[in-house]
Amino acid sequence: MFKEYNPINKLMFQVIDNQGKVIDNKLMPKITDERVLKAYKDMLFARTADLQIVSYQRQGRIYTYPPNYGQEAISGATAVIIEEKDWLVPAFREMGAMLAKGVTLKELFLLFMGYEDGNEYKNANKVLPISVPIASQMLHATGIGYEIKYNKKKELVYAFVGDGGTSEGDFHEAVNFAGVWKVPVVFIIQNNQYGISTPTRMQTASESLAIKSIAYGVKGIQVDGNDFFAMLRALEEAKKVCENGEGPVLIEAVTYRKGAHTTSDDPTKYRTKEEEEEWDKKDPLKRLKQYIINKKLWSEEEEEKIIEDFKKEVDRQFIEAENYPEYKAEDIFKYMYSEMPQELKDQEHRLKEFYRWKEERVSQTIKK
Amino acid sequence: MFKEYNPINKLMFQVIDNQGKVIDNKLMPKITDERVLKAYKDMLFARTADLQIVSYQRQGRIYTYPPNYGQEAISGATAVIIEEKDWLVPAFREMGAMLAKGVTLKELFLLFMGYEDGNEYKNANKVLPISVPIASQMLHATGIGYEIKYNKKKELVYAFVGDGGTSEGDFHEAVNFAGVWKVPVVFIIQNNQYGISTPTRMQTASESLAIKSIAYGVKGIQVDGNDFFAMLRALEEAKKVCENGEGPVLIEAVTYRKGAHTTSDDPTKYRTKEEEEEWDKKDPLKRLKQYIINKKLWSEEEEEKIIEDFKKEVDRQFIEAENYPEYKAEDIFKYMYSEMPQELKDQEHRLKEFYRWKEERVSQTIKK
């Protein structure tokens, strides 16, 4: 597949069309109907959560949040393929993949409500926290890949970055190191057409992002990222490459960020309604839904019902997060080093003395 | 030419063979015999200087120095094409190009003897100082290119980097920005096979360095960097591309560092005699010399004689540099800001007070 879809040939890999019809059965990944249905539900859950979060945010109940809206098939396919033993190195729009690894929605809520505790991932292993400094996480993926190869383990790393992220030096260094070291990392570029307000054509003059793989001597492919099956199939093939010790793979997943960059962004400033409508036709959930409805695996009624259930579940976890215990003063010091140095103990002590003083002072003032 | 030699085709552009014979006359650049002869002499001068410097260094008369030995054709061709109006952004093995721009050997000596004054380039404009932090200078070239385009000037930038330098993030960002902005910059990678002890195949798994141009959507070409005519022709073509506003060009000049990385390096640790001998056959000066001898433009006698003259000239400039005035205390403060802040005035004052005290103290000690 990587030969035929060598990015130099300028082909985008697709399996289903905008109506959810399979273009060529040979291209279909190996997956049961049952698993497809589960994947669809998971993607729908992610979308439901996403939309709900945006409304929480409008109510001032959560801070800045970067939605996944419109990009769910990429995480959705990753969720199918990623295993317990594998590593997930997210950027910040991979909710579906994170949930699949065992991160809870509540934990994500905690993070975006302003608790580091949300990054602890109590029930999930081998997931890095979301990474804010663009593209920097890619190098971690390469390093983890080195450990896997070094210890001859049968693991894989799935690492994410945005189209904007491909402009950073760290993108270059990460894929380049991975190419030299031939490590089992699947790099997935979520090309959602924008880095905040900046369109991809202003990030690079390159013909595609997938074609950048050539600069590193690694396999690359451009995939319709709104096509769940295409994503899954590409990931399957990438997995084989990694398992064969042929090194990393660079996947450009072409998609569209249907929502705002974050809840504090206004996309109407930099894109048109026409463009949004054009992309709406390629919506990944619509396409997959059409597929499962055609196959009689799903119905509008089921969908309506399940969305209601999902909403309740999202709400439940949200309220749990809202009732999270207060952030304690010692927690800002406690995790800085493996053992707290005297200097930090002194600083913590000073803070607590201040709090004692303040309490006294404020109660005095109130008495007055 | 950029079509035929598209790096995807894995062709290296060559004009003369190892015996100095023209492979295909159509490929020859536009250049008179006279100019070829001058270019040869300039390259010979650079080589003579280079070898002399290494021996000065052994005598402890100059500090660490990075020789150009074996790579002279790249600078030699650049020297032919670069004009007064153009910018030169060197890495640190571009002596020939720097001299062509009006930098003096004496200035280079001063720098490597430990005076910043060597970077002032009193008679040269539009030359950046040699850049030690690998690949960082490439971004300056892109920025200068922006200014040229912005002001609709008819200038070009020639910017250099090593094979090792292509691994740095700044390489990526520089060529990428240049591609997006379509600025008139010719980036020249001197692929001399090593970054200190690290061979190019350990820098990247990419099939060539030229092919990295694809990642930025810019024109690229791999050139035999030990072939003066090939380099010159490639530069001519690159110049046309820039002048047509088609943006930057990335040239990989394949060459070999015949000397040590710097005078404090020992190449026998990481490369074989056989390899060195293999490359010796492709020596750029030998090849060009053969060409001009074949054309009866040159003879061994003339060569011997001119080398003696060159040695004297090198020595003359070296001794001038050795007799350079003492480095004054104020010179460490003077150039930091456009106007010296009070803080630095105070610090300078303190240093001078210390010197007064020391002088007194030492003369007292001597009296005792």
Added chain:
Amino acid sequence: MKIMNMVGAINDALDIKLNEDKNVVVFGEDVGVEGGVFRVTENLQKKYGADRVFDSPLAESGIVGTAIGMSIAGLRPVVEMQFCGFIYPAMNQIISHASRMRNRSRGKLETPMVIRMPYGGGINALEHHSESMEALFGHIPGLKVIAPSTPHDAKGMLISAIESNDTILYMEPKRIYRAIKQEVQEGKFTIELGKANVLTQGKDVTIVSFGAMIREVQKAMVMAKEQGISVELIDLRSIYPIDRETIRNSVKKTGRLITVTEGPQSFGLGAEISQIAIEEAFLHLEAPPARVSGYDVIVPLPKGEHHYMQDAYKILYEIEKIVKY
């Protein structure tokens, strides 16, 4: 005079310089079409065109590095780092080139450029969006580092910075981007860089601070005043070089010094100012110069940020301690 907040004042300064000097160009991530994530560069692209005000690819080293090249070639770039926490990829270009090109070339090459960036906490932001790393930059020889605390200063200092032939890091206290409104002189005016500003005269204790913390100090001063403590407040404005004279004069008068800064404590601005005080006024000191600063920890996420931040009470606490010393 016109009522402006700091966002407006900075925008006005950019507008004035773009209008006046064709060599001024403004670029960075999302500064063009979008007008900046804080709208600081709003409308400037429309007004001056996309070759003068533009979006760059997402790469901080690239932004600073190309700005260096532009400035060497004669332009006066004003670039934006989207947040202080995202300037680190550009550290090499700043430390190895922007701050050195003049000295390296013995004055032949100059890099007149301004690197603007919002800094500081208190806005309920994600990780990396709340940092105040002035001390990192203050330690880099060849760089000037400045930070305004009012719309008026923001405008005048930025115009001065753009006109300066040095490389200037211009730190914008985003917490008070829109919180303070003020009458600001219309048209062009400049403020001499490197000069601190005595905002309030006082006699018991000198407080040196800058940027968004000035407002916190002022709140503390109200409470201190109730107790009859008179604070002299110095707005540093220039992190490097530091205005020794103003500090000396004040500390000689009050005999007591507190610094209030947002960044981590160790190797921070506070220590440098204390050192200046002891170098300049040791015999006048009646108490050890104290620092109210961040702790040596990562700025906590919003729910924990109040533990980290220097608020009016923390400042008052130190004021009371130092006057009782």
Added chain:
Amino acid sequence: MKIMNMVGAINDALDIKLNEDKNVVVFGEDVGVEGGVFRVTENLQKKYGADRVFDSPLAESGIVGTAIGMSIAGLRPVVEMQFCGFIYPAMNQIISHASRMRNRSRGKLETPMVIRMPYGGGINALEHHSESMEALFGHIPGLKVIAPSTPHDAKGMLISAIESNDTILYMEPKRIYRAIKQEVQEGKFTIELGKANVLTQGKDVTIVSFGAMIREVQKAMVMAKEQGISVELIDLRSIYPIDRETIRNSVKKTGRLITVTEGPQSFGLGAEISQIAIEEAFLHLEAPPARVSGYDVIVPLPKGEHHYMQDAYKILYEIEKIVKY
């Protein structure tokens, strides 16, 4: 016991840990085949193979960034920055991740890694090869910064650093790489990180320094002794965290403090230590803590470097001034 210089001692420490712990890997630019530009990693690739000791592509962010990944996955990478002046491309990885991963993940993820780098001047080097930027790193919460001044300390501290679960910046005073030879204990031993070392007891003035400057202070001490001045010399060893207790005890005894450091003056290590002294021992101070440091300039090229460097005379000059104060 075995006579060793610092290069040998560091090599020995790496050898011991590579031998003992399969998770230890050593990589960086030219550390493999070549054994490092200063020969610090000589022979290690031969002994342990190219998957444990290897040359990386030329990219500092790449080196530190991949080391972060490795360490999260369970390895203990020891990476080399070829010179202190070339660490800046890696600043983002250091500040945004290596120093934060533990805190960010509430202790779940760790980045046990050592970043080794030669630092400091006095070796007649090109630009960017003589820097001493300990203060930049001391200001980064979550990082530990250490620097030995003897072969013995170099070995013990490096072993401790490799065994630590924190990210440690290990600064090697290249000027004395081969200048000092010493009997060093064979086999494995550790030195507790974070503890300063009182090298000489004294009563008139405390000097705090580290790394290559220790030797300069010792030369000055010989001259001072001739005048009957007794200096207490503290080798800091740990730049962050700083050993307050040792400084406090000494300054309380001597009443006078001089710091001797190589980096630029402003926002440097000197100010931090002075601040600690005034916080801990204000009432014992008989003179203002003084700093002997670099100036706020780029380290000059070799012919001018003596103007910049802190030599025995510059130190003596301050000693005489402070005891006369």
